[in-house]
Amino acid sequence: MRTICxxxxxxxxxxxxxxxxxxxxxxxxxxxxxxxxxxxxxxxxGQADLQPFFSFHPWLYLVLIPALAMRxxxxxxxxxxxxxxxxxxxxxxxxxxxKFLASWIFSGIALxxxxxxxxxxxxxxxxxxxxxxxSYIGSFLMAGAFLAVGSAISAxxxxxxxxxxxxxxxxxxxxxxxxxxxxxxxxxxAPQSLIDxxxxxxxxxxxxxxxxGVIDLxxxxxxxxxxxxxxxxxxxxxxxxxxx
Amino acid sequence: xxxxxxxxxxxxRHLSRNFGPIRAVDDVSFTVGRGQVLGFLGPNGAGKSTTxxxxxxxxxxxxxxxxxxxxxxxxxxxxxxxxxxxxxxxAPSYPDMTPPAFLRFVANVRGYRGAQARxxxxxxxxxxxxxxxxxxPIDTLSKGFKRRVGLAQALLHDPPVLILDEPTDGLDPNxxxxxxxxxxxxxxxxAIIISTHLLEEVDAVCSRAIVIANGKLVADGTxxxxxxRSRHHNAVRVVLGKGxxxxxxxxxxxxxxxAVEHETDDEDDKALMIFAREGRSIVADVADLARxxxxxxxxxxxxxxxxxxxxxxxxxxx
Numbered sequence: 001m002r003t004i005c006x007x008x009x010x011x012x013x014x015x016x017x018x019x020x021x022x023x024x025x026x027x028x029x030x031x032x033x034x035x036x037x038x039x040x041x042x043x044x045x046g047q048a049d050l051q052p053f054f055s056f057h058p059w060l061y062l063v064l065i066p067a068l069a070m071r072x073x074x075x076x077x078x079x080x081x082x083x084x085x086x087x088x089x090x091x092x093x094x095x096x097x098x099k100f101l102a103s104w105i106f107s108g109i110a111l112x113x114x115x116x117x118x119x120x121x122x123x124x125x126x127x128x129x130x131x132x133x134x135s136y137i138g139s140f141l142m143a144g145a146f147l148a149v150g151s152a153i154s155a156x157x158x159x160x161x162x163x164x165x166x167x168x169x170x171x172x173x174x175x176x177x178x179x180x181x182x183x184x185x186x187x188x189x190a191p192q193s194l195i196d197x198x199x200x201x202x203x204x205x206x207x208x209x210x211x212x213g214v215i216d217l218x219x220x221x222x223x224x225x226x227x228x229x230x231x232x233x234x235x236x237x238x239x240x241x242x243x244x
Numbered sequence: 245x246x247x248x249x250x251x252x253x254x255x256x257r258h259l260s261r262n263f264g265p266i267r268a269v270d271d272v273s274f275t276v277g278r279g280q281v282l283g284f285l286g287p288n289g290a291g292k293s294t295t296x297x298x299x300x301x302x303x304x305x306x307x308x309x310x311x312x313x314x315x316x317x318x319x320x321x322x323x324x325x326x327x328x329x330x331x332x333x334x335a336p337s338y339p340d341m342t343p344p345a346f347l348r349f350v351a352n353v354r355g356y357r358g359a360q361a362r363x364x365x366x367x368x369x370x371x372x373x374x375x376x377x378x379x380x381p382i383d384t385l386s387k388g389f390k391r392r393v394g395l396a397q398a399l400l401h402d403p404p405v406l407i408l409d410e411p412t413d414g415l416d417p418n419x420x421x422x423x424x425x426x427x428x429x430x431x432x433x434x435a436i437i438i439s440t441h442l443l444e445e446v447d448a449v450c451s452r453a454i455v456i457a458n459g460k461l462v463a464d465g466t467x468x469x470x471x472x473r474s475r476h477h478n479a480v481r482v483v484l485g486k487g488x489x490x491x492x493x494x495x496x497x498x499x500x501x502x503a504v505e506h507e508t509d510d511e512d513d514k515a516l517m518i519f520a521r522e523g524r525s526i527v528a529d530v531a532d533l534a535r536x537x538x539x540x541x542x543x544x545x546x547x548x549x550x551x552x553x554x555x556x557x558x559x560x561x562x
Binding site: 002007009083086 | 353
């Protein structure tokens with residue numbers, strides 16, 4: 001545990017040592033605000049809730065999280081520091097967890113900095129703060145799932161651009177698998193069980209359920225399972241690819 | 245290969261590693277004991293780095309095993325990583341960190357905290373002379389300083405086993421000298437493996453050298469033993485003055501002489517390299533002949549053998 005903390009701290013330091021952290025946070029906040037106000041009609045709806053704000057998070061993460069995740073392992077492999085890291089007395093699991101947790105904490109910091117939205121709706125009306133809290137937790141869990149996918153893919157390549165593009169593509173599939181685009185492709189020929197399976201893999205479906213205030217533990221379990229699965233894949237991939 | 249000492253701190257047995265169809269390391273065995281500095285020689289791509297990666301637990305071997313201080317690398321990776329200080333090829337380190345921040349990370353991962361960590365970091369910085377670059381990100385440092393940051397990281401926990409992949413690559417002659425002094429100073433209480441393709445380095449720091457080519461171990465011995473396999477072993481270099489026109493033929497006719505080569509042949513001086521048959525001592529014969537013929541001997545030197553020769557000989561034949 002202590003070792004994981006040391007790795008998390010180093011990773012976080014390296015985020016803030018470069019402009020990456022500030023660029024990411026500023027763009028995340030600017031886009032989250034713009035989308036909520038102008039596309040989501042935050043004010044015109046006349047409702048004191050954060051649904052227009054949260055409903056854009058999957059699409060925001062789709063673009064921004066791959067940028068955060070792409071460097072996790074690709075950079076270590078390109079610069080050769082992976083050899084240094086993995087010959088220190090730490091296990092592969094500790095290394096993977098440490099790097100993932102650092103990026104997750106970082107995305108949590110960016111998410112937490114959206115608190116003025118929460119203040120705004122509380123000043124303007126009486127929102128259901130329980131739903132807002134659940135939405136924040138849901139958004140954080142979803143960010144974790146995107147990051148786990150990105151971390152595993154980042155271990156596949158030394159090239160950060162490839163890591164970015166592939167992560168974005170895979171994340172897109174996970175996001176839209178519950179939307180009309182994916183289901184339209186399947187409907188008419190695929191058995192209902194397949195359609196249900198695809199729908200149940202969708203980040204969007206699970207996240208929207210949380211945001212609507214339908215608090216179901218299964219949605220949280222889904223994201224945690226995705227994180228667990230991809231981090232496990234991550235350790236396997238790092239082990240396989242580290243020598244190349 | 246004979247096992248020289250029972251209490252080997254590094255014990256490598258029949259190590260092999262395949263990359264797809266390529267056999268990068270092929271059945272390499274050796275041991276290194278306390279107080280030994282083992283020079284790992286070989287052409288680029290011979291398998292030096294791959295062998296080191298397997299000893300340090302970074303790469304799993306395709307066959308064979310390695311043990312550090314009695315612990316098996318495959319079954320006990322964390323234990324052996326605590327015993328090893330490792331400078332990977334190219335001395336990688338995190339470019340956005342300063343040397344002290346980087347060393348603090350390594351110290352913390354190795355379990356040092358607070359004052360103890362500070363003490364370790366200070367000592368490592370002192371030993372590798374990093375004092376002048378403490379505030380600069382590693383990214384901005386010269387190649388020599390980067391290498392020394394890597395060395396500092398490897399020495400930090402004062403490990404019983406040091407594995408250094410090309411520790412002096414990219415250093416200027418003064419820095420090379422410093423690093424070699426450092427290695428020599430640490431040698432008595434550690435087992436050290438350094439890889440290099442600089443043969444002078446083997447002479448300067450190694451108590452034993454092994455040569456690998458195409459993944460196979462092709463030579464193992466002290467630098468002197470290896471030098472004896474050179475055709476220059478016991479060769480005599482003479483510089484003769486005027487009036488020794490027939491010297492080459494006459495020296496070549498001596499019973500123990502294998503060959504004579506002209507090194508330079510200008511108006512005044514004639515420099516000859518006289519090779520001995522099977523490394524026998526021929527200096528007396530050469531000196532006698534010169535005296536009898538009345539040649540003016542300006543210089544006369546016995547060669548102990550050249551590692552370059554041996555290196556080329558053993559690595560090109562396989």
